[in-house]
Amino acid sequence: MLEEHLGYVGDSVRLEQFKSAVAQVVKHGDCITDLGCGTGILGLLCLQAGASRVYAIDATAMIEVARESFVRAGWGGQAIFMGDYSPRANLPERVDVVICDQVGYFGFDAGIIEYLADARRRFLKPGGALIPARLRLQLAAVESETSYGLADGWRREGVPSEFHWLRQYAVNTKHAVNLQREELLGAPAELGSIDFREDNPDFFSWDAELRIERDGVLRGLGGWFDCELAEGVWLTNSPFADRPIKRSQAFLPIGEAVEVKAGDVVRARVMARPTDSVIAWEVEIASGGRKFSHSTWQGELRTPAEIIKRNPAHVPRPNSRGQARMIVLGLCDGQRTVRQVEEAVLREHPGLFPSVQETARFVAQVLGKDTE
Structure with missing residues (x-):
């Protein structure tokens, strides 16, 4: 993941063109949303151009890279970091500009149409701007x-x-x-x-x-x-x-x-x-x-089995892994700690997976992905 984003941040032509676009579009005091922010470089460009704050959204661990990079650059107080896919995120306000670089190799093959359509509908002020536009x-x-x-x-x-x-x-x-x-x-x-x-x-x-x-x-x-x-x-x-x-x-x-x-x-x-x-x-x-x-x-x-499950007429039922996930999440009552959840699973469902190690690994994965 870091190697991929190094390619983006180290691409001088890409940064130069985005910087030119930001200078043309972003006005002093604007509020920005950066979709799939990665390292946060596009949001930083917007703040440097006079934006007042940036909502940086990314579903991967790169959101922490962005958070730390903003702090080190002195802009940590003007950014709100949201670890999620943008179609699942909710903002407390409408923004002036939505910026995104999800153009893939062919332009449309990395989700940019869906992401910008959703952001235009839910995030953008009337008359707001999109970067890119087309x-x-x-x-x-x-x-x-x-x-x-x-x-x-x-x-x-x-x-x-x-x-x-x-x-x-x-x-x-x-x-x-x-x-x-x-x-x-x-x-x-x-x-x-x-x-x-x-x-x-x-x-x-x-x-x-x-x-x-x-x-x-x-x-x-x-x-x-x-x-x-x-x-x-x-x-x-x-x-x-x-x-x-x-x-x-x-x-x-x-x-x-x-x-x-x-x-x-x-x-x-x-x-x-x-x-x-x-x-x-x-x-x-x-x-x-x-x-x-x-x-x-x-x-x-x-x-x-995958072909059958894609049939709209198929009646789905939780498989063994789905049932195991429900067991783990059912123990998350807002009071138990991670260790207590793991102990409860091992105690109450000792045969959930073939080994204690695999049960513990599965519990950690569920808690890491599906809980706050």
């Missing part, structure tokens, strides 16, 4: 053998043939890659746009025509974003950009590599249901009529 999604035809190796790895030399069938999952997976210009078969096309200041649908479908500019081998699609933080201030992870941020792109493979020639047209359709983290893509090479259809839904490893 996305433009870009798509290109990809030749990259390195990227395709992520999708084709299960049948490469050295992998026992009994496991080659797992390739069907890998070619239905969105992969994070670092594309180079020379690995692309032509200029990108704008796939679509998403304006966070407006209501957006639950399901998106975008179409693009990609023109092949040189002979090569088509192995999939590359996707990235141009993100408008404020008017005229853009952030991008495009491999074509002179100053991109240090962020991977999304690679959507096709089932079989296909030779293409300069002048060929590749028709692509990308569909997404961001709240369910599902992306589907269809690719057609016009000259040869080859067609491919993929979906991250098909790339998920699911047991038969």
Whole structure:
């Protein structure tokens, strides 16, 4: 987790663009909400620009990193830290600006649409501002053998043939890659746009025509974003950009590599249901009529029991782990200590798990996650 956030904090281009956007949008005395704050760097930029206070929200242990960093920077008294997912959080007041960097690799694939829609509805004052404001999604035809190796790895030399069938999952997976210009078969096309200041649908479908500019081998699609933080201030992870941020792109493979020639047209359709983290893509090479259809839904490893549980008509019942969780939480009466809860579980339910150690570990996990 720290390594990931070091990449964000150490990305000078990213910080420079966010700082420019904050300088344009944040006014003296503004109240800010930072969604998925991580280290808290975006909230700090807002305070340094004149904001009066920041609500920093993050569901991971990074909230403690943010808390300590604010104190060390001298801004601890102007921040309220909330350890939760923003859709579960409640603020005591409306704010002037909501800021967030949950754009993932493809722009929409890290929950930003849902988070900003919820924040716009519940947190933001009328006339308040969002940073970022909108996305433009870009798509290109990809030749990259390195990227395709992520999708084709299960049948490469050295992998026992009994496991080659797992390739069907890998070619239905969105992969994070670092594309180079020379690995692309032509200029990108704008796939679509998403304006966070407006209501957006639950399901998106975008179409693009990609023109092949040189002979090569088509192995999939590359996707990235141009993100408008404020008017005229853009952030991008495009491999074509002179100053991109240090962020991977999304690679959507096709089932079989296909030779293409300069002048060929590749028709692509990308569909997404961001709240369910599902992306589907269809690719057609016009000259040869080859067609491919993929979906991250098909790339998920699911047991038969998991499939049954996703059926809306299924009648759910607590399993043994769920029953154990209810036992532990039922002992949390506001008076027992952690040690007393653990002792009560071991005494009253000695066979809850195969060993005392595992029972104690489970109790600690439940109390750490589901209690205050």
